Amino acid sequence: MGSMARWTKPVEQLGDWFIGLLMSLGEFAKFTAHAVWLMVRHPWRFRLFMRQAEFVGAGSMFIVVLTGIFTGAVFTLQTVNALQRVGMESMVGTTVVLAVARELGPVLTALMVTGRVGSSMATELGTMRVTEQIDAMEVMAVDPIRYLVIPRLIACLLMVPALTLIFDAVAAMGSYAVAIGLLDIDQGSYLSRIEWYVDPADVVHGVYKAIVFGGFMALVGCYKGYHAEGGARGVGVATTQAVVIGSIGVFMLDYMLTSVLLAWGQIE
Amino acid sequence: MGANRVKPAEEPVIDMHHVDKSFKGHQVLKGIELRIMPGRTRVILGLSGSGKTVLMKHMIGLFRPDAGQIMVDGEDITAMNSAELLNIRRKFGMVFQQAALFDSMTVVENVAFPLREHTKLSEADIMAQAHEKLALVGLMDALQKFPSELSGGMRKRVGLARAVVLKPKVVLYDEPTTGLDPITTENVDHMILDAKEQLGVTSVVISHDVGSTLRIADDIAVIHEGVIVEDCLASEIRQSEHPFVQKFLKTWFEK
Ligand SMILES: Nc1ncnc2c1ncn2[C@@H]1O[C@H](COP(=O)(O)OP(=O)(O)OP(=O)(O)O)[C@@H](O)[C@H]1O
Ligand SMILES: [Mg+2]
Numbered sequence: 001m002g003s004m005a006r007w008t009k010p011v012e013q014l015g016d017w018f019i020g021l022l023m024s025l026g027e028f029a030k031f032t033a034h035a036v037w038l039m040v041r042h043p044w045r046f047r048l049f050m051r052q053a054e055f056v057g058a059g060s061m062f063i064v065v066l067t068g069i070f071t072g073a074v075f076t077l078q079t080v081n082a083l084q085r086v087g088m089e090s091m092v093g094t095t096v097v098l099a100v101a102r103e104l105g106p107v108l109t110a111l112m113v114t115g116r117v118g119s120s121m122a123t124e125l126g127t128m129r130v131t132e133q134i135d136a137m138e139v140m141a142v143d144p145i146r147y148l149v150i151p152r153l154i155a156c157l158l159m160v161p162a163l164t165l166i167f168d169a170v171a172a173m174g175s176y177a178v179a180i181g182l183l184d185i186d187q188g189s190y191l192s193r194i195e196w197y198v199d200p201a202d203v204v205h206g207v208y209k210a211i212v213f214g215g216f217m218a219l220v221g222c223y224k225g226y227h228a229e230g231g232a233r234g235v236g237v238a239t240t241q242a243v244v245i246g247s248i249g250v251f252m253l254d255y256m257l258t259s260v261l262l263a264w265g266q267i268e
Numbered sequence: 269m270g271a272n273r274v275k276p277a278e279e280p281v282i283d284m285h286h287v288d289k290s291f292k293g294h295q296v297l298k299g300i301e302l303r304i305m306p307g308r309t310r311v312i313l314g315l316s317g318s319g320k321t322v323l324m325k326h327m328i329g330l331f332r333p334d335a336g337q338i339m340v341d342g343e344d345i346t347a348m349n350s351a352e353l354l355n356i357r358r359k360f361g362m363v364f365q366q367a368a369l370f371d372s373m374t375v376v377e378n379v380a381f382p383l384r385e386h387t388k389l390s391e392a393d394i395m396a397q398a399h400e401k402l403a404l405v406g407l408m409d410a411l412q413k414f415p416s417e418l419s420g421g422m423r424k425r426v427g428l429a430r431a432v433v434l435k436p437k438v439v440l441y442d443e444p445t446t447g448l449d450p451i452t453t454e455n456v457d458h459m460i461l462d463a464k465e466q467l468g469v470t471s472v473v474i475s476h477d478v479g480s481t482l483r484i485a486d487d488i489a490v491i492h493e494g495v496i497v498e499d500c501l502a503s504e505i506r507q508s509e510h511p512f513v514q515k516f517l518k519t520w521f522e523k
Binding site for chain 2 (some may be wrong): 127128131132133135136137138139140141142143
């Protein structure tokens with residue numbers, strides 16, 4: 001009996017953990033469905049949206065520009081070094097711009113915004129939850145999902161792609177500066193190769209991803225904050241989880257979206 | 269535990285029938301039977317931790333009971349979805365024990381919030397009404413302050429102003445006067461009485477203050493360890509035979 005219990009206990013715990021995971025995924029899916037339903041069914045609260053858009057968009061500009069420049073610059077250093085080994089350093093512009101437009105732009109932008117915006121959404125809503133401000137709103141017959149979540153969701157759906165485009169542009173500038181200014185790559189071939197091989201569809205590919213990432217991180221941040229419980233510590237837990245789940249989720253979604261978008265691109 | 273002695277023709281505004289509620293195995297409410305009659309002020313007395321706040325939050329659908337029925341104006345709110353609940357709540361105002369002010373808004377914006385959300389009044393009218401309610405609670409010099417800059421009693425008074433600004437039919441007050449000085453307490457008591465007399469407002473008040481209870485209450489309910497142990501007219505509370513109620517009142521009258 002005793003030895004049985006020793007074996008069944010971990011299995012039981014694993015089972016509980018798995019059921020817990022499925023249940024919270026279900027809750028999150030319900031939250032998402034409710035938010036999306038409200039978003040398409042009801043008129044947006046324009047003033048609330050503008051405030052969030054400013055916070056998400058303008059507020060993240062600085063960190064996105066900085067990460068963009070340095071990503072373009074360092075990626076160019078590495079790529080030139082690698083391509084020199086096969087004598088193809090004129091391809092550096094193409095390589096960098098493609099990788100940034102399709103992968104690094106949306107992923108790094110989403111990660112930076114998750115760290116800055118997703119965390120603050122979880123903290124803000126979590127504080128409102130544990131200090132009964134969300135209850136107070138409900139008592140005043142105002143739907144907190146509509147008032148708090150939807151403006152944040154829409155702001156991220158629009159601003160993360162916009163920030164991604166900015167990232168793409170400054171990364172290209174960073175790359176250009178390093179390649180032409182520092183490493184003496186021939187300017188003509190650097191630019192012509194980009195023009196030759198990079199398609200606007202590559203940028204669009206990245207923008208699709210950015211829309212999904214933006215929506216996902218906003219929903220995770222809001223969901224975690226909205227369901228926070230247990231005082232300051234609970235808000236801290238919600239914030240950490242929002243960043244961790246948001247970031248890991250971006251990578252996982254990235255893989256899925258890439259396979260879908262690549263397959264789709266081949267069909268067209 | 270006498271039944272509520274009022275005209276039988278009247279429908280209760282809130283009717284709680286055999287309501288149970290537990291948190292993580294700890295049963296807080298045990299078979300609550302309580303009726304709130306229209307136009308009357310019901311005071312709920314009880315020790316700290318006896319379940320008064322939990323009881324009040326059930327009346328407005330912030331908590332759902334494990335068992336039992338809660339009727340508001342003849343509609344069962346326990347089975348309602350969130351959209352239906354929002355509709356029911358338009359009839360209510362509530363003062364939270366910890367005020368629950370929006371900390372990103374100034375005092376006047378907190379009070380203006382329900383008006384902005386539910387009326388089409390002009391900006392000037394919204395401000396006028398918010399100012400009127402804040403004047404009533406003596407906060408005209410704190411209009412542009414944020415909740416974090418206020419004292420506990422000031423916060424509570426902002427919560428009061430916010431709860432009544434839409435002139436709701438039913439107002440729930442969770443300890444509206446705890447932590448207030450005697451003069452402000454009397455002002456708040458007058459607010460509750462005036463609302464009843466001039467607008468026919470129904471009030472439910474959680475209180476620890478027997479003096480103020482005797483001033484404002486029409487009906488009293490005493491909750492002890494999750495059970496309503498006394499339910500009577502305010503004038504009859506001193507004749508209560510329940511040992512807990514006697515003890516509760518004795519400590520106060522001996523002062
Ligand atoms: N959200 C909650 N989760 C778990 N337990 C809770 C919750 N809210 C209240 N309780 C428990 O319910 C019981 C009654 O709490 P309640 O807040 O109703 O007391 P109260 O009568 O309002 O006390 P006080 O006069 O001090 O405000 C307490 O034991 C408390 O621990
Ligand atoms: Mg309480």
